[in-house]
Amino acid sequence: MSNTHGVLDYQRPAPDPRERVILIFSWLWVGIPAVWGVYHVVVDALKLFR
Amino acid sequence: MALFSFLSRDRTIATPTYNRWRIPTAALAIHLAIGQAYAFSVFNLPLHNQESWKLSTIGWVFSTAIVFLGVSAALFGQWLERVGPRKAMFTAACCFSGGFLVGALGIRLHSFALLLLGYGVLGGFGLGIGYISPVSTLIKWFPDRPGMATGMAIMGFGGGAMIASPLSVGLMNHFRTATSQGVALTFVALAILYFIFMMFGVFSVRLPRPGWKPVGWTPPAASPRLVTTANVTVNEAMRTPQFWLLWWVLCLNVTAGIGVLGQASPMIQEMFFHGNRPAAAAGFVALLSLANMAGRFLWASFSDYIGRKATYTTFFILGMILYAFVPHTGRLQSVALFVLAFVIILSMYGGGFSTIPAYLKDLFGTMHVGAIHGRILTAWSAAGIFGPVLVNYIREYQIDHGVAKANAYSVTMYLMAALLFVGLICNWLVRAVHARHYFTGDVNAPGAPSGAATPVLGTPEGQNV
Numbered sequence: 001m002s003n004t005h006g007v008l009d010y011q012r013p014a015p016d017p018r019e020r021v022i023l024i025f026s027w028l029w030v031g032i033p034a035v036w037g038v039y040h041v042v043v044d045a046l047k048l049f050r
Numbered sequence: 051m052a053l054f055s056f057l058s059r060d061r062t063i064a065t066p067t068y069n070r071w072r073i074p075t076a077a078l079a080i081h082l083a084i085g086q087a088y089a090f091s092v093f094n095l096p097l098h099n100q101e102s103w104k105l106s107t108i109g110w111v112f113s114t115a116i117v118f119l120g121v122s123a124a125l126f127g128q129w130l131e132r133v134g135p136r137k138a139m140f141t142a143a144c145c146f147s148g149g150f151l152v153g154a155l156g157i158r159l160h161s162f163a164l165l166l167l168g169y170g171v172l173g174g175f176g177l178g179i180g181y182i183s184p185v186s187t188l189i190k191w192f193p194d195r196p197g198m199a200t201g202m203a204i205m206g207f208g209g210g211a212m213i214a215s216p217l218s219v220g221l222m223n224h225f226r227t228a229t230s231q232g233v234a235l236t237f238v239a240l241a242i243l244y245f246i247f248m249m250f251g252v253f254s255v256r257l258p259r260p261g262w263k264p265v266g267w268t269p270p271a272a273s274p275r276l277v278t279t280a281n282v283t284v285n286e287a288m289r290t291p292q293f294w295l296l297w298w299v300l301c302l303n304v305t306a307g308i309g310v311l312g313q314a315s316p317m318i319q320e321m322f323f324h325g326n327r328p329a330a331a332a333g334f335v336a337l338l339s340l341a342n343m344a345g346r347f348l349w350a351s352f353s354d355y356i357g358r359k360a361t362y363t364t365f366f367i368l369g370m371i372l373y374a375f376v377p378h379t380g381r382l383q384s385v386a387l388f389v390l391a392f393v394i395i396l397s398m399y400g401g402g403f404s405t406i407p408a409y410l411k412d413l414f415g416t417m418h419v420g421a422i423h424g425r426i427l428t429a430w431s432a433a434g435i436f437g438p439v440l441v442n443y444i445r446e447y448q449i450d451h452g453v454a455k456a457n458a459y460s461v462t463m464y465l466m467a468a469l470l471f472v473g474l475i476c477n478w479l480v481r482a483v484h485a486r487h488y489f490t491g492d493v494n495a496p497g498a499p500s501g502a503a504t505p506v507l508g509t510p511e512g513q514n515v
Contacts, residue, residue, distance in 0.1 A: 016067040026075035029250055030082060030206075037212030041336045048333030048389070 057252075059134030064256035070191045070264070072254050077184030077203035079251030080139055083244045084146055084180040085210015087115055090169075092218045096231035103162055111153075111170050113434075118174025120431030123182050127424025128284055130179070131417075135187045135255045142180030143248035149173025150241035157234040169237075181207065181427070184251070185407045186420030190258050193416075194267045197358070197408040201350025204404040208343035214240075276359060276480070280488040281415030287422045292413050292483055295476045299362055300406050301429035301436070302473035306369060306466040307342075307399025309437035310392065313445075313459075314338055318388065320455045321380045334389065341393040342400040349401025350408065358409035359480060365398040366474035373467040377460040403430075413483050440465065 055061065090112045097108050130138040152168025155161075184203050192199035221239050225232030263269075269279070287293050310317065315331040323330060353361040372391045379388040406426065411419045441462050448458040 019067050019069050023069050023072055026072050026250075026254060029247075030075050030078040033213045033247075034078070034082060034206075034209055037209060037214075037216070038340070040216045041212045041340055044336035045333050045340060047329045048337060050330070050333075 054140075057133075057137040057140050059132075059137070059257070062134050062136045062255065062257045063259055064262075068256050070258075073184070073188055073191045073256070074199065074202045076135075076139075076251040076254035077188055078206040079254070080142060080180045080184055080248055081203050081206030082210045082213060083248050084142070084177050085207040086214035086218075086240070086244065087112065087119075087173075087177055088208075088211035089214035089218060090115070092215055092222075093233055093236075096222060096233050097157070100231040100233060101157065101160060101162070107162065111166055114166055114170030115149075115174040115177060116434050117431055118171055119177040119181060120428045122175040122178030123424035123427040124178075125424075126175075126179050127182055127421030128418070130183060130424070131186065131284075131421050134257060135183050136252055138179055138183035139248065139252045139255060142176045142183055143245055143252060144176070145172050146176030146180060146248070147241040147245040149176055150237045150244070154234040154237035154241070157237065178424070178427070180248075182420050182424045184255065185423050186416065186418075187255060187257060189407065189411050189416050189419055192264075193269070194264055195351070195354050196411050197353040197405060198347075198351040200407040201347045201401075201404040204350070204407075205343050205346035205400075207403075208339070208346050208400055212339065212343070217243075276357070276482050277412045278415055278483060278488075280485070281417035282413075282422075282483060282487050283489050284418040284421035284425065286487050286489070287414045287418065287483075288425060290483055290487055292480055293422070293426070295480050296406065296409060296413075297426055297429045298476045299473055299480075300402060300426060301433045302469050302476070303362070303365055303369075303402035304399065304430055304433035305437040305440070306373070306469050306473075307396060307402070307437070308433055309441035309462070309466060311338065311342075311396065311399070311437075313438075313441050314392065317459055318385075321459065322383065322385050322388065334392075337389065338392060338396045341396040345397025345400035346404040349397065350404035353401075353405045353408060358405055358412055359477060361401070361405050362409070362477045363474065365402060366470045366477060369395060369398055369470045370467040370474070373463045373470065376463045377457075380457070380460075413480075415489075417489060 094105055094108050097103055098105050126138070149169045149172040152172055153165045154168075156164030156166075156168055185200055188199040188203055189196045218236060218240065221236040222232045225235040225239075282290070314335050315328075318334045319327065319331045349361060349365075356364075372395050376388065376391050379385075379391060407419060407423050410422050410426065414422055444462045444465065445458045448461060449455060
């Protein structure tokens, strides 16, 4: 089997499970503070409609 | 020094299994931190109460930081392309956190000059270097969606204040004593927290291998008219009319947005609430922050589909209509329409920041896009002066000449619409860069101007999709 570039699929490196864990941790690292910040702004923004 | 060899460009090249979706998180770790600058105003009143410095004097700290953001972005862009993103991010983290520490010392010693030198100058350098550090790396990892990638990072800068504001207030409450507002210790805590947070970005960031491209992606055979596959050096880019047209495009778009951003709270109060609902006005400002942040991601992502020129054309035409419409919302006494108009305006203000790196990449290629982006950010510094001055002085002039406060913003809105019309003309004049400006050497050669290669065909590597 080959992809659109003529490279055999088995030539691609296998997915690294460690890499997936790092990826999830990376998004949590920036995501949790961002969600916390957005939560505070949404609470403030709702005052406009009260 | 061997101790810092992990910062070198060579040590930043990605392994074949590296997932490119880690790059936006590295960029966000930097931008969410330095976006704190927009929340500096939370320290104004505590510093005024503790040190008896005038509020207008304290305001200079933020202004200085923004000026040095522009200066350092312009000065260090070329250096960034040479040393790579990791060293630049590390330098940004040191400057930004160092700025807080020197600022804390200034507060402790009751020295405003030291606070200005710390947060304003040193911290400002951290802002500028940090702002541009992930941009060209993102574009190299996401040649298929450069707008979305840079939009995500620059959205972080818009969102940084949302984290910093409640965090700073919480820390000041924790450190407050009978004799101190706790600002100095809050600065120290923020320096440590932000340094750790940014280090995550420093260690995560990687450069793609020369020749890498996303699996399954082939560069379009025929590029749209404005999109080049060639490269232009930063110094050569500044000799093109396209650079200066985009400088004005950015400056005018930012001027229009920044002018009303600072006046949003008094504007809605005077036009609709007669000064009776400060909480609702604060809610309006918060809503505008959300619109600014969301616009950075949404408009830049949208530009991947409709093109950068069409995106800015939308900003200018829609902006003109909305600015001209705002005075009518006052006459109609429709808060909903007023809020809706400004939500869209502020989303386009944010979108203007986040779409510009991809526009530069389209016109000048990827080789020096970070450095060119740094130079064009001086338009932001200029807009930071023009915008508030225009809004404030025109409003004061009208009130001094007997115009009611509620009606004093109408002329300003029409003037903003006129500025956007000039921006529309500048954007309309943008054409593809002439081939005589192209860099003709090998971008992969050791002696070539610093910067990584443009992705080439036929060498897919890694699991990056």
